[in-house]
Amino acid sequence: MINEQLLLDFNAEICEYSKGKIIFSENNTAKYYYQIVSGAVKMNNYNDDGKEFIQNVFYKEQSFGEPPLFIDVKYPANAVAFSDCKILILEKESLFKLLYQYPEIHLNITKSLANRLYYKAIIASEISSQEPEHRVLRFFDYLKKEVAKTEGEFTYKIEYTRQQIADTLGLRVETVIRVVKNLEKKKKVKIIKRKVFR
Template sequence: MIPTELLIDFNAELKEFQKEDIIFSENNSARNYYQIKSGIVKMNNYNDDGKEFIQGIFYKEQSFGEPPLFIDINYPANAVAIENSVLYILPKEKFFQLLKTHSDIHFNITKSLAKRLYYKAIIASEISSQEPSHRILRFFDYLKHDVHQSPEKFSLKIDYTRQQISDLLGLRVETVIRAIKQLEKQGEVKIVKRKVYR
């Protein structure tokens, strides 16, 4: 999202995280901007019964955890490396300085946050009112068109496990498996060697 040369100019630190390392925890003070150089990061919470709810999964060149920086609150979720990852870490003060001097970057970040809010609103309404297969398809289309810009049919490999999809959408794993098979029969997705393509 922010060009790496610019992050380096503002003295961003490069830090490695191993799979399952916690980058920050729920209720920690928000002190840094994080951008992924390589790897995958998830943001999650756990309910009182210990069930995980995944707030989002972030990939190379994406950032995460920005909203609390702007409103001076603690993180509402944990950030955990799903695989070995390398992150650019920029302290909050330098991040704000960068935004003040680069209005185009500021606009891009605002646009990205707006997309995430829109997606969360869509998912919230879908969770309460739509069939599982419809929810899953909407989620896949968000990834296909908004995250990866991959318009050709079956050009996007869904890199989420069935468990991650269930945690993101508030469904049971068995329901996700059944719904994906139904979507395959309808020609909406293709399954090759257990991998789902949209």
């Protein structure tokens, strides 16, 4: 989103996180801007029973955790390394200096946040009113078209496990397994070596 060299020019640091490492926790004060150089990061919460709900997953060149920086609130979720990853980290004050000097970057961040809000509204609507098969297919299409920006039949490999899909969409893992099998029968997805392609 923001040119890596520009971030480094404003004293960003590159930090490495191994899979499963917590980057920040729910209710922490927001102090930094995070942008992924490689790997992936998930935002999650846990309910009272310890069940995980995945809010979103972010990939290379995406940023995460920005809203609390702009409105001085605590993080509403945890950020956890979804895989081994490298992340550019910039202090809040330095980010603001950068944005004042480069207002077009501020506009790009605003567009990115608007996209995420739109996606959240779509997913909330899907979870509350749609059948599981529709929810899963809509989620796959979001990942393929909006995140990976990939086109063509069966060109996108879903990196989520069945459990992670369930945690993201508020479904039981057994339901996701059944839905994916049905989608394969309908030739809407392809399963190769247990991996799902859309």
